[in-house]
Amino acid sequence: MAKLVSERADVIPALAEVFREYGFEGASLSLISERTGLGKGSLYNFFPGGKQEMASAVLKEIEGWFTTRIFAQLQWEADPRVAIEQMVEAVREYFQSGRRVCLVGAFAVANTRDLFAKPVRSYFAVWQKALAGALARAGKDKESADQLAEEALASIQGSLILARALGEPAVFERALTRLLISLLE
């Protein structure tokens, strides 16, 4: 055991960072090779489908992270208010207080959007449904739960963009603070 990089899963975090920083098209194979420390041969050994399979693997890992850390709590945590608080904290941590861009959001508007339309759609749809469910269990009627969840996701995505555009991560922090209040009131 204790191998540094010898399994497919080991390179995915590095892949994710490269795609986040450079986007799908901007992340060239030479750059990926450099940042993962793997030659192109090794990369194609792990991902026979090439760059597209690498990006798909990253999206799958992201979906896994959110499922474990956020969606599952929203669905199964006994106290939905606690689950919502944990969601906001996990989101703050994941996006590094507004310094990290959302790869799924970026893929949603990029020109490569059709390549990843299904996982992108699923990511937001599952999140919206899980959050709306928790809000409903917290006492909201179905209609406003659906609407609040939709607003929440849009607020997270929008404040990430605004924070990045203005060079002010605090915009993201403020949005999360308001979000917590509006979801729990």
Next chain:
Amino acid sequence: MAKLVSERADVIPALAEVFREYGFEGASLSLISERTGLGKGSLYNFFPGGKQEMASAVLKEIEGWFTTRIFAQLQWEADPRVAIEQMVEAVREYFQSGRRVCLVGAFAVANTRDLFAKPVRSYFAVWQKALAGALARAGKDKESADQLAEEALASIQGSLILARALGEPAVFERALTRLLISLLE
């Protein structure tokens, strides 16, 4: 007069559409040539700085559109509530009810972000300031005006992403409806 395409300004709308659809890197010169109907020679005659100058020209035109149609009203319209209503309508129209992506937002998170950081920052900063000013004139205190304006921009950007990701332009429409209410209440 009545020339079809014989001035620099005539090709900018087509350029804007290509950049919106394919992003900066995805918009290749061959594609741009095809969509504008101009050979590369002509393109470089209009834009000696190449693709980067084309994108800058597009950003400048976008800034001009928003300045005329939105920012100016927010600043100078006698009734700030009327200006805000007009803003929401202009935004709905501009983004084609959620079917059109925001190029400035896309440039803010793309890997080319440093290339256009200044105009991107300016676009959002000026908008936020103009909207906050109108809200203040409508009776809000400065602090909540600033915050509301920030929320509004994030909501527009976020709902555009969400609408695109889910394939549901209605998400954007709903966000605008809520926005109008929250800004005028």
Next chain:
DNA sequence: GTCTATAGATCGATAGAC
């Protein structure tokens, strides 16, 4: 399994005929 070398295509940009 991992590397280097390179194929084959396309990129942004330029040169030169007209």
Next chain:
DNA sequence: GTCTATCGATCTATAGAC
């Protein structure tokens, strides 16, 4: 001023040595 032809660089992906 607009085109075509083409440059050198870079891209994804593959082949083959080890």
